[in-house]
Amino acid sequence: MKVTIERSTFLKALGHVQSVVERRNTIPILSNVLLHGEGSVLSLTATDLDIEISEQVPADIEKKGAITVNALTLYEIVKKLPDGAQIRLDLGSADRLKLSAGRSEFSLAVLPDKDFPSLSSEDDGVRFTMPCDDMKRLIDKTRFAMSQDETRYYLNGVYLHATDEDGGSLRAVATDGHRLARLDAGLPKGAENIPGVIVPRKAVGELRRLIEDADELIDVSVSAAKIRFTFADIIFTSKLIDGSFPEYSRVIPQGNDRIMRVDTEDFEHAVDRVSTVSADKTRSVKLSLEKDRLKLVVNNPETGSAHEELSVDYKDEAMEIGFNARYLLDIAKEIEGDKLTLVLADASSPTIIRDDEDLHALYVLMPLRV
Amino acid sequence: MPQNETKTAKNGWICRHCFQFGAISGKSSLRRCPDCGDSRVLVHPEILDLSIAHVDCDAFFAAVEKRDRPELAEKPVIVGGGRRGVVTAACYIARTYGVRSAMPMFKALKACPDAVVIAPSRDKYSQASRLVREEMAQLTPLVQPLSIDEAFLDLTGTEKLHKAPPAIALARLAARIEARIGITVSIGLSHNKFLAKLASDLDKPRGFAVIGRAETKSRLAEMSVRAVWGVGPRFGEQLARDGFARIADIQNVDIKEMASRYGENGLRLWQLAHGIDARPVRTDEAAKSLSAETTFHEDIKDREELEQILWELSEKVSRRMKLKNITGRVVTLTLKTASFKRLSKRLTLPEPSNMAHRLFETGAALLREIIPQNPSVTAYRLIGIGYGDLCEAQSDPQGALFASPDDRLDRREEALDLLREKFGPDAIGTGRNFDKKRSRKKAHTPKNR
Secondary structure (H helix, E strand, C coil): CEEEEEHHHHHHHHHHHHCCCCCCCCCHHHHEEEEEEECCEEEEEEECCCEEEEEEEECEEEECEEEEEEHHHHHHHHHHCCCCCEEEEECCCCCEEEEEECCEEEEEEEECHHHCCCCCCCCCCEEEEEEHHHHHHHHHCCHHHCCCCHHHHHHCEEEEEEECHHHCEEEEEEECCCEEEEEEEECCCCCCCCCCEEEEHHHHHHHHHHCCCCCCEEEEEECCCEEEEEECCEEEEEECCCCCCCCHHHHCCCCCCEEEEEEHHHHHHHHHHHHHHCCCCCCEEEEEEECCEEEEEEEECCCEEEEEEEECEECCCCEEEEEEHHHHHHHHHHCCCCEEEEEECCCCCCEEEEECCEEEEEEEECCECC | CHHHHHCCCEEEEEECCCCCEEEEECCCCCCCCCCCCCCCEEEECCCCCCCEEEEEECCHHHHHHHHHCHHHCCCCEEEECCCCCEEEEECHHHHHCCCCCCCEHHHHHHHCCCCEEECCCHHHHHHHHHHHHHHHHHHCCCEEEEECCEEEEECCCCHHHHCCCHHHHHHHHHHHHHHHCCCCEEEEEECCHHHHHHHHCCCCCCCEEECCCCCHHHHHHCCEHHHCCCCCHHHHHHHHHCCCCEHHHHHCCCHHHHHHHHHHHHHHHHHHHCCCCCCCCCCCCCCCEEEEEEEEEEEECCHHHHHHHHHHHHHHHHHHHHHHCEEEEEEEEEEEECCCCEEEEEEEEEEEECCHHHHHHHHHHHHHHHCCCCCCCCCEEEEEEEEEEEEECCCCCECCCCCCHHHHHHHHHHHHHHHHHHHCCCCCCCHHHHCHHHHHCCCCEEEEC
């Protein structure tokens, strides 16, 4: 293999793929990136056996070939080379890859490309195309609610499925058992028949990072065990969580009838302020509701107490309810509209939070005993 | 200590019979109490000043048995048993034949064929132990139990309360324990925990020994390094090979040498060899783990049989945790092979628990890791399970949107516990409790730790 590639192109692609590489690996080749040069394209692939990221970049291929080298080392080298440099990769002998740029020259240890594991899917299942922005929203509005608890592995991801509500939607749901986030996007053509799949937490994070700059369309293909996203010059494949997502619709309350509307920003800031004194573990904050008035109260015997009043839109019976302030803030941060609405029942039942300007987003929060 | 050197030499005395005390000139001695004439009088230059004590019950289990069966008073008594049990405790008469605790029973009986062997009744000992602790608590709030039959007491600053120096309060304690609980204790009095514990061993049984500040170094010098807490047979051997057979050998070298030879251990050893021990008497040293284990009559290879025993142990541990209202985050499973090799595996739970089903399920999963194929190739003689990383139980104020399967099992167990509380411990159980075929083969010498 003999390849010449522009430094910034190479760096960007390496930056994309190398982040999936686990820093500590028991299988040596998983620390490596697979480089494959053919035609006028160099493709870079990295994997942790659960996720595979592959990116294609234009390059001058003098002699086609493929090899694997340590991803982090290569990334660090390319990062330190001067901007605008032309990088030459030359696999002369079988056991070293020569990398040269200007007066710098490196000789890197390699492992054979044929030993590099591939995640490529068996049959592709359902395919559809959707706007990148929809995918960003599906992730952004739900990912904070994913569970970290490894024993409830089936909650360690975002559940994607199609629903025929609202004339058909592609729906993302995440929950950790204390709160739930649900977002609907327009149902892309061809997505009607996708099975409900759980995209694992790491894949959600990696995918979100990669589509940050992408603004066109994203191709999605879902099979029984894998999901694949194709966008820009990247192919992103991830295994799915093999488990069944709970019947989440049952925990979305239907009968809540007490409604409070509040300015999103005021609410977020007030909760943030008073929760400064709340106990580290529970972050408990009490909401005291009266006619058109909300009082936020924190009482922590160890650090002190705080309260703050907000004027809100509330016409129902006075009530008190406690929440984990962090959970409230996580949700408030995702609300884009000027106003948010709390739909309440009582101090021990789940509460719905909605974005007044985005009815496609829905949040459910379980109260905290105070 | 300089204080003692500058003062004109004076001796303190206490009478362990009438609890009088006083001072006499350093040269004279007392053979009898000047007040009551009893011979149980103790003279020591620092006896009226020292306040850290170690109180140790004499041959505790055997003493409790003798108390309950006075006809055994003059006979050698061994507590222990089971078909391949070991000696749990031996009375002082049995000890004169060479019987020691932890000795295999057949050996003990060979040494002392006339011994009366009594199977241990833990409940009785716990009850006696509790009474002893209650007596101790009358003296000072600073009681640090070390095991069922011994404790450290810090009596510093209690003189006004007792209107007597700590030594007298302790002598009264010993007498009260004898009178009210019917067993004897030995007392060690010194200026730190290490020396107090050494002292309580010097005058056993029914003894009272004092190690003062001035004599600390010389008293230690003659002792073997094995007397130091934390020096086991192996480390002891190594020390002896390196020329540190007696504590004096350590006193004679520089602290740096000990540190460079044995690291952290060396430092500690050097300090203890000089009688320096800064550990305070602490009451809050809560148990770090709670477990139960059992040795089988016959070695077991069948995993299901082990699981059955594991379930019983899990319930037992869980019951005790619930009584104390504590939870644990770590589950530890222990096995001992027929060839006495000890294996253990641990797992950290996502949230602390004291439930029997969680303990059992986690333990059983660990057991399947040790014995992937049933029956096991290796035979086992002991199994144990317990919760570690303990903390006070507190319910999570955060409500849950939906219950996990484990949560539902928790509710079930809570319901069973309520029924047991109302109708007795055997009123209800899970299917496993009624697997008689297996539970009959069950283990025999349970040990709680």
